[in-house]
Amino acid sequence: MAIDKVISEKRRRQCAKLVDLSKRVIRDAFDRFKHEELAIAWTGGKDSTLTLWIVREVCKERGLPLPKTMMIGEGDEFEEIHEFVQRIKKEWNVPLEICRNEDVLRAANYTLNAIVKVKDLNERNQAELKRIGFEGEEFPFEAESYVGNHLMKTVVFNEFLERNKIKGIFQGIRWDEHPARFNDEYFELKKGEHLVPEHTRIRPILHFTEKDVWDTYAALKIPYCVLYERGYRSLGAKSTTVKTSDLPAWKQDLENTEERVGRRQDKEKAMEKLRKLGYM
Amino acid sequence: MAEIISPGCERGIPGNVEMPLSVERLPNGNTLIADGGDEAGFGSEVVEVDPLGNIVWRYGEGLRFAHSARRLKNGNTLITDTTNNRIIEVTPDKRIVMDSDEWGGGTGRLSDGSHLHYPNEAFELQDGTLLVTDRNNDRCIQVDRNGNLLWSFDRELHHPHNANPLPNGNILVSDSDGNRILEVNRKKEIVWSYGDGSPETLWWPRSAIRLENGNTLITDSKNHRILEVTPAGEVVWKFQTEHVDKFYISFATKEGTFLISCTDGHHQVIEVDRTGNIVWLFRNYRRPAPIYARLTNGFFKEIGPDGVPKHWVLATRLSEGGGKVIWDTNNKPNPCPGLQYDRPGALFLQQSIAVEPGATYRIGAEIKTVDVKGVACLLIDFFDSLGGSLYHVITEMPSGEYFSGTNDWTHDIFEVRVPERATFAELRLFINDSGRVFMRNVMMHKV
Numbered sequence: 001m002a003i004d005k006v007i008s009e010k011r012r013r014q015c016a017k018l019v020d021l022s023k024r025v026i027r028d029a030f031d032r033f034k035h036e037e038l039a040i041a042w043t044g045g046k047d048s049t050l051t052l053w054i055v056r057e058v059c060k061e062r063g064l065p066l067p068k069t070m071m072i073g074e075g076d077e078f079e080e081i082h083e084f085v086q087r088i089k090k091e092w093n094v095p096l097e098i099c100r101n102e103d104v105l106r107a108a109n110y111t112l113n114a115i116v117k118v119k120d121l122n123e124r125n126q127a128e129l130k131r132i133g134f135e136g137e138e139f140p141f142e143a144e145s146y147v148g149n150h151l152m153k154t155v156v157f158n159e160f161l162e163r164n165k166i167k168g169i170f171q172g173i174r175w176d177e178h179p180a181r182f183n184d185e186y187f188e189l190k191k192g193e194h195l196v197p198e199h200t201r202i203r204p205i206l207h208f209t210e211k212d213v214w215d216t217y218a219a220l221k222i223p224y225c226v227l228y229e230r231g232y233r234s235l236g237a238k239s240t241t242v243k244t245s246d247l248p249a250w251k252q253d254l255e256n257t258e259e260r261v262g263r264r265q266d267k268e269k270a271m272e273k274l275r276k277l278g279y280m
Numbered sequence: 281m282a283e284i285i286s287p288g289c290e291r292g293i294p295g296n297v298e299m300p301l302s303v304e305r306l307p308n309g310n311t312l313i314a315d316g317g318d319e320a321g322f323g324s325e326v327v328e329v330d331p332l333g334n335i336v337w338r339y340g341e342g343l344r345f346a347h348s349a350r351r352l353k354n355g356n357t358l359i360t361d362t363t364n365n366r367i368i369e370v371t372p373d374k375r376i377v378m379d380s381d382e383w384g385g386g387t388g389r390l391s392d393g394s395h396l397h398y399p400n401e402a403f404e405l406q407d408g409t410l411l412v413t414d415r416n417n418d419r420c421i422q423v424d425r426n427g428n429l430l431w432s433f434d435r436e437l438h439h440p441h442n443a444n445p446l447p448n449g450n451i452l453v454s455d456s457d458g459n460r461i462l463e464v465n466r467k468k469e470i471v472w473s474y475g476d477g478s479p480e481t482l483w484w485p486r487s488a489i490r491l492e493n494g495n496t497l498i499t500d501s502k503n504h505r506i507l508e509v510t511p512a513g514e515v516v517w518k519f520q521t522e523h524v525d526k527f528y529i530s531f532a533t534k535e536g537t538f539l540i541s542c543t544d545g546h547h548q549v550i551e552v553d554r555t556g557n558i559v560w561l562f563r564n565y566r567r568p569a570p571i572y573a574r575l576t577n578g579f580f581k582e583i584g585p586d587g588v589p590k591h592w593v594l595a596t597r598l599s600e601g602g603g604k605v606i607w608d609t610n611n612k613p614n615p616c617p618g619l620q621y622d623r624p625g626a627l628f629l630q631q632s633i634a635v636e637p638g639a640t641y642r643i644g645a646e647i648k649t650v651d652v653k654g655v656a657c658l659l660i661d662f663f664d665s666l667g668g669s670l671y672h673v674i675t676e677m678p679s680g681e682y683f684s685g686t687n688d689w690t691h692d693i694f695e696v697r698v699p700e701r702a703t704f705a706e707l708r709l710f711i712n713d714s715g716r717v718f719m720r721n722v723m724m725h726k727v
Contacts, residue, residue, distance in 0.1 A: 131725060132642075132723050132725040133574065133723040133724065133725060134579075134721075135578070135579035135581065136579060136613070136721065137613070142691070144691060144693075145644075145691045145693075146644030146645070146691065146693050146721070146723050147721075149644075149693060150642075150725075183697055
């Protein structure tokens with residue numbers, strides 16, 4: 001299954017160049033770290049799957065297996081992503097570890113929106129809540145709340161690094177996906193501190209735009225999750241992710257619309273309103 | 281336990297100049313400064329400073345965000361008391377001898393029935409009448425000392441600032457929201473202008489003065505620069521500092537140097553020569569708001585005696601006299617605070633927090649809005665070591681979602697990388713125009 005998009009020879013060469021640049025970053029990472037100290041963060045989404053695919057190419061070059069691959073299970077995933085991940089895992093022989101915060105899931109009785117009592121959590125999770133400044137006694141179990149996001153993603157991520165003694169982890173982040181990413185670097189050392197192991201985040205596809213990503217998928221016939229065909233552009237938790245259109249993601253107006261569409265209102269319109277307030 | 285990194289000081293200490301606005305060099309060599317006061321609305325005053333920085337005279341009684349002070353020929357001082365919507369004349373021994381609140385039989389009304397609305401400048405003309413810039417009425421007017429309206433220019437102006445008289449009888453006025461400087465004659469004809477309305481040329485200019493050589497010196501506030509422009513519209517001199525600062529008023533001294541008020545956080549008046557060297561500087565500022573080691577009382581369990589959440593500051597300086605903190609008492613397990621506001625300015629509930637330059641922080645809260653006509657959001661500003669904001673305009677500041685209208689509790693999470701020159705952050709709940717916004721469970725941590 002490949003994307004039904006015609007890619008010109010020129011564009012194909014451009015995509016190959018972008019991939020080459022990513023490969024250089026990956027080779028550099030392979031030279032800097034021991035193979036068993038490297039890992040890949042995968043979500044099943046287009047960016048991390050592209051990252052995984054390119055890392056795999058470099059592994060083939062060097063006759064190495066794929067580094068340990070982690071995926072965060074938040075307890076609110078799309079069935080379609082699950083199926084895609086299982087298929088790719090088998091086809092590419094991905095050493096996949098699905099990581100969950102079992103302690104929180106258990107306390108929430110594996111039920112979305114259930115109330116979790118802080119005192120029912122283990123010491124580590126209680127310490128994490130303290131670290132982020134949570135002062136309540138309970139919270140609803142939602143993956144995309146501040147608390148939920150931290151416990152279900154950040155904590156799980158840090159625990160994975162710690163457990164496997166990972167020193168470098170590949171991430172599928174791009175400069176153009178969010179203004180907050182503009183200053184990200186290919187290699188970023190995160191210093192170790194309380195509850196956070198020291199590690200380097202490696203971002204081989206930083207330079208890809210959303211359009212580059214889809215053109216590369218089409219040009220190199222890389223498999224992708226079927227949800228993108230149905231109009232999803234950016235995949236998060238099932239209950240909070242919405243379709244942006246009925247068109248496949250790559251046929252949407254990628255350059256003039258937001259990839260991560262706000263759930264309430266167009267921020268740009270509000271910005272305009274603020275700009276008109278001269279005295280701000 | 282609240283851990284405080286920098287203690288701040290008492291609010292409204294006389295002589296603590298928080299936000300210098302108008303500035304002029306007096307014939308005796310001293311400098312007269314109108315201080316708009318701190319972010320919470322305290323400490324607005326007028327100070328006269330000698331060349332060594334000693335405060336030799338001050339007046340602060342009842343002032344709210346005073347924008348201008350001009351020394352009159354008779355030795356009195358004409359003060360534009362902006363948020364109080366009035367102008368007053370005070371004697372050296374601090375007696376008020378004229379108060380626009382007394383006009384119209386004590387209603388403060390002018391002879392045309394209108395009331396000053398957010399005035400920001402007043403000059404005395406040769407004949408003893410006054411030239412007033414009446415910002416929110418979009419006009420500059422000439423009135424006598426009894427409030428009789430003698431002349432008014434009310435076309436073409438959008439939130440004007442600093443109308444000042446020229447020797448030829450014309451008036452130079454900053455059409456701030458129109459991004460232009462206008463010279464207007466008595467017949468209300470525009471005889472000269474600069475700025476094509478685009479922010480590239482001028483962005484929110486707030487003062488212009490005519491120099492002896494016939495050129496015009498303009499404080500191009502949001503472009504953070506001072507421009508000298510010839511009558512033909514050619515820019516022949518520019519001044520900018522490495523710091524980001526929205527200059528407010530410039531003044532040409534006899535010596536050919538320029539006094540410039542740095543409003544947007546740098547808390548200082550500088551005097552520069554034509555080479556751009558700072559030849560004199562006045563700064564007497566200590567930040568009143570403490571800086572906390574980390575976000576403190578983000579769950580609002582503690583309420584201060586003034587009804588404001590403990591460790592948070594209600595910033596009213598830009599609120600044009602409106603707005604207050606309200607509480608949603610139905611919220612469980614604790615009541616949570618919000619802001620209620622009813623006019624076009626801006627109101628903030630904020631806290632200053634120490635941050636590590638270059639680090640990334642995640643900020644999150646739950647936000648609820650009711651009938652917000654403008655915008656409400658959670659935003660974060662960063663400041664350099666002089667207390668100047670590192671962003672040009674509010675729209676550049678990192679923020680969560682922008683909310684309008686009515687929204688039930690919504691998770692709002694955003695990440696921000698701290699600029700290299702930042703020394704501390706201010707996390708703010710913001711609202712403009714009318715409506716209510718509430719927040720709860722506010723958290724912030726380094727990722």
